[in-house]
Amino acid sequence: MSPENLKYLLVGVLIFGFLVEKILSFLNVKQPIPAIPKTLLEYLSQDKLKESKAYQLENFRFGLISGVFSFVLTLLFIWNGWFGAIDTWVGTYFENPLIHSVAFFALIFIGSDIISLPFDYYSTFVIEEKYGFNKTTFQTFFSDKLKGYVLSLLIGGGLLLVFLGLIHKMGPHFWWIFWLVAAAFMILINLFYTAWILPLFNKLTPLEDGELKQKIIHYAKSVSFPLDNIFVMDGSKRSAKANAFFSGFGKRKKVVLYDTLLDQHPPDELVAVLAHEIGHYKKKHIILGMITSILQVGLLLFLLSQFIFSETMSLALGGQEWSAQLNIIGFTMLFSPISMVIGIGMNWLSRKNEFEADAFARETFAGKPLAEALKTLSVKTLSNINPHPFYVFVNYSHPPLLQRLQRLES
Numbered sequence: 001m002s003p004e005n006l007k008y009l010l011v012g013v014l015i016f017g018f019l020v021e022k023i024l025s026f027l028n029v030k031q032p033i034p035a036i037p038k039t040l041l042e043y044l045s046q047d048k049l050k051e052s053k054a055y056q057l058e059n060f061r062f063g064l065i066s067g068v069f070s071f072v073l074t075l076l077f078i079w080n081g082w083f084g085a086i087d088t089w090v091g092t093y094f095e096n097p098l099i100h101s102v103a104f105f106a107l108i109f110i111g112s113d114i115i116s117l118p119f120d121y122y123s124t125f126v127i128e129e130k131y132g133f134n135k136t137t138f139q140t141f142f143s144d145k146l147k148g149y150v151l152s153l154l155i156g157g158g159l160l161l162v163f164l165g166l167i168h169k170m171g172p173h174f175w176w177i178f179w180l181v182a183a184a185f186m187i188l189i190n191l192f193y194t195a196w197i198l199p200l201f202n203k204l205t206p207l208e209d210g211e212l213k214q215k216i217i218h219y220a221k222s223v224s225f226p227l228d229n230i231f232v233m234d235g236s237k238r239s240a241k242a243n244a245f246f247s248g249f250g251k252r253k254k255v256v257l258y259d260t261l262l263d264q265h266p267p268d269e270l271v272a273v274l275a276h277e278i279g280h281y282k283k284k285h286i287i288l289g290m291i292t293s294i295l296q297v298g299l300l301l302f303l304l305s306q307f308i309f310s311e312t313m314s315l316a317l318g319g320q321e322w323s324a325q326l327n328i329i330g331f332t333m334l335f336s337p338i339s340m341v342i343g344i345g346m347n348w349l350s351r352k353n354e355f356e357a358d359a360f361a362r363e364t365f366a367g368k369p370l371a372e373a374l375k376t377l378s379v380k381t382l383s384n385i386n387p388h389p390f391y392v393f394v395n396y397s398h399p400p401l402l403q404r405l406q407r408l409e410s
C-alpha cells in the first residue's frame, strides 16, 4: 500500500471509530426517562431521576465537545503530516535514535496533556461540582497532576526507554522480550499498588475496632479468605463517589474501603460489598483477568512487530524516513478497531464476572444488603438506570443496576 493510501485508511478508521462512539453515546442519552421501578421506589424520586438525566446530558455534551476537539486535531495532524514534521524537527537535536524517540514521545505527551488540562479542569470543577460530587481542592488537583507527571516520568519513561531500546537493538525479537518485561511489570504493580502507589495520593488508616471490623473478620473466616488488614482510604478528599477494593495476590490480602462508603452504609451492606469483592477472588476473576490482560498485551505487541519495521506508516504520517515512534503512533490508531473489539470482549467477560461475584455474595452472605448497597450507590452517583443496550454491550464493565437487582432479589 502506498503511504498516501495508508493515510486515507487511517483517516477512515478514525472517522469510523469516532462515529461509532458518538452514535452510541447519543442513543444512550436519548433513552427516555423511565417510570421508577418498584424496587427503587424508596430510593429514587422523580426529581432525582431528572437530575440523573441532566447529569448524563451534561456529560454527553461535554464528551461531544472535547471529543470533536481532539478528533479534529488528530485529523489535522495526520492530514498535514504534522506528526512527521515534529519527528523530523526533534531529530535535528538528537543524533542518538533512542533519545530521539524518547524526546518525541515526551513532547507529544506533554503537548496532549496541556491540551487536555482545561477539559479535566472543567469536568472536575464545573460538572462534578455542580452535581455535588467534587470534593477536590485546586491544591489537590494540581498536586495530583504533579505527582502523576513524576510517576509517568519514572515508570512510563522507564518502560518506554526499555521498549524503544528493544526495538532499536533487538529488531523483530523486541515483541516477546518486551512482553516478558510488561508481564512482570503488570504483576509487580498489582502486588504493590496498595503499598507503593496509593499512599502517594491518599492516606490509608487501619479500620478502627468495632462492630464493622468484627463482622468483616467473621465473614472472611467463614469463607476462609486470608485477610491481612483492613484500611480506610480518604476518598472524600477528591470525590463524594464511593468504592471498595482489595489487593494482593498471595496469602496476605489488604482490603481498602473508601471513607465515603463507610459514611453511607450500615455494617451489613459493607460486609456484602466486601463479600462481592471476595467473590471475585474466590471465583479466580483476579488471576484470570491478569492472564487475559497479559495475553492481550502479547497480541498487540505481536501485531505491532509485524508492521513496525515498514517505512510506509512513517511516510504516511509525514516523516521523511523510517521512524519507530511514528509507526507506533500510526499503528495505535490503525489498531483502534481491533482494540475496540477486544474491549467489547473484555467488558462482556467483566459483566459475567460481576454477576458471579454477586451470586457469591448472595450465597455466602446475603443478597438483600448487597442489593440495598447497590441502590444507594447508584442513586447517589446519579447513574443511568435505563442505559441503551448497545451502549451497555460496548462500554459497560458492570451490568446495569436493574439487571443486578433482578438476580439479587429473585
Ligand SMILES: [Zn+2]
Pocket: 276, 277, 280, 354, 357
Ligand atoms: Zn465487582
